[in-house]
Amino acid sequence: MAMNPQKRATLKEVARLAGVSYQTVSKVLNGQVQLPEVTEARIWEAVRALNYTPNHTARSLRSRRSHTIAYCWAPTATGQANPILDELLQSMVQAAEQQGYYLLCFPNLPDPNRQREAYRELIDSGRVDGFILSSVEYEDPRILYLMERRFPFVAFGRSNPEYQFPSIDIDGGMGMLKVVRHLVERGHRRIAALTWPPESRVGANRISGFLQGLIEADIPPVPEWMERGEGVPSFGYQATLRLLKLPEAMRPTAIVAFNDAMALGAVRAAQQLGYRVGSDIAVTGFDDTPIARYTLPPLTSVRQPIWEVGERLVNRLIALLDHPEISSPYCELIEPELIIRASSTGEETPLDQDHPYLYP
Template sequence: MNPPKRATLKEVARLAGVSYQTVSKVLNGQVQLPAATEARIWEAVQALNYIPNHTARSLRSRRSHTIAYCWAPTATGQANPILDELLQSMVQAAERQGYYLLCFPNQPDPQRLREAYRELIDSGRVDGFILSSVEYEDPRILYLMERRFPFVAFGRSNPEYQFPSIDIDGGLGMLKVVRHLVERGHRRIAALTWPPESRVGANRIAGFLQGLIEAGIPPVPEWMERGEGVPAFGYQATLRLLALPESMRPTAIVAFNDAMALGAVRAAQQLGYRVGSEIAITGFDDTPLARYTIPPLTSVRQPIWEVGERLVNRLITLLDHPDISSPYCELIEPELIIRASSTGEEIPLDQDHPYLYP
């Protein structure tokens, strides 16, 4: 159709010989009409190629069918391995229910951040929010709770805050890693982790310690290296760990993400270790590249696709039933992907753990 004129309800109604309000009701399934009438209406809709005007619809119904999402940008020079998958799964899940995702920019300044959220809410542009990279004392959570505006978070925050969230059980992931290493005979296990402010880090550390305790291994403070989650830190920390006197030297290094693990691998190799057999190194995230590194990296895969779907579905449920409150955290179990960096046993590339999601 070249003419930019779009059909409206009224034109459909005229063609079908009913009032336009009736057409509206039929399209929204709010009324049951005799088959003949309804058929006429649908024919008219087809004939005119009618598509409801979304703006008018949301003006009147006060529902924008739009979900706001914003994520912290990855520090330059770092890859965000889960962003694409999370975004795709959310966008798809949303579309299946007639929603779209609206992206807005991250705002480091707390003052402006509030303003950004306020504007999005009060302009009526969105029905709810999805938050990611949630931390302690998260101002976004406080603001949305104060405004009683619907949202679902990816990640937990302070335990005393009550809000709907989905999270990956990072502690369980670490526990699986430690169990795996213990099973292979390791007793001196070091960790490359984040500073204690990090909420994600705290959960993972808890799981890590639980794993040690299960195995009756007392934690050693010298074996907890804390820093930024980049290869350079993993590299430096590993040089330090492997410079300890022989009796105090760890035989396994558990990195809290793949980037640190890669740095650790580099350091160990540089010092002449055969990674996998002489020292075990593990990561976390199962970055797509993890299977291709040398040696391939044992890591923990997060079911991101599922997280995205659940976030969206939970939010939409919340929007449809504002009365039902469900301020609990759904935990999802991650998967341990064992490769040569912790075992020394190489698996052929084409037999590496396949990805299950589309």
């Protein structure tokens, strides 16, 4: 004889055991209310005692929601690590789980037609309630399509100024301005930049802060000191070799890399040519990836609060789903932090203890 599966505990049974209303239990499980510590402890004890798990299928039918958020990103090239993406994913998954949502990840397809079809299928099938976008660029077709469909989404990054949509972004311009101010305070006036191609939106934002710092210090930009290319160590290495082989009067004393990968290549090139990084030549990065504090010398870099960004993206989208009538499109800018280490000062710095990727 086939055995009947064990009966699933109900919300009302949990409420009865805890001595509260089932509405109160629901709000506690969904993080929508704060109760006295003793009451919450009693509710969670009842949940564990009855082995209660929410019936997501029934809840989805009632609310007409899938409780799934789609996240679209540009995959990292084979053989390249992306700790920023790893941290963002972990924070979004955790934030989504805390509110009873799942994260569905899929790649940003290079073919606009296939990309549009993927979005159309996810929307029309009801498989997702909203989207989170990253790697946002100018004229981004994903943003145009979602705005056209009036479908909920939040972006990590800005696009064209005329596009009005909810977004959260790191103020990369401010981060780069902090870098230039720091170098100027150290006495540098010949400051080179390793940046991305002109069409890069993130690169344009960071360049604006870099140039603002030069203007503040009354330093005219020099075209020979602006190197553009792919944000990988090999480009940083080759570009730095070119910069440090310029005539002495034109040779920069500081190199600002627009990400840590290029900065690592710059450090390697400078050391290969016999320069003492931090003393003879200053090098800075951007992102404060885990390796930054373990390089020789440790790398000055701009730290982005990526974990906080991931949480805010999820919470912002869920708030938009819950209250579409009061959510208005605006961009929330978050200021990054400059972490000063020996690569720009020549001075030994202690290992910072507050980074989420710090290894023992």
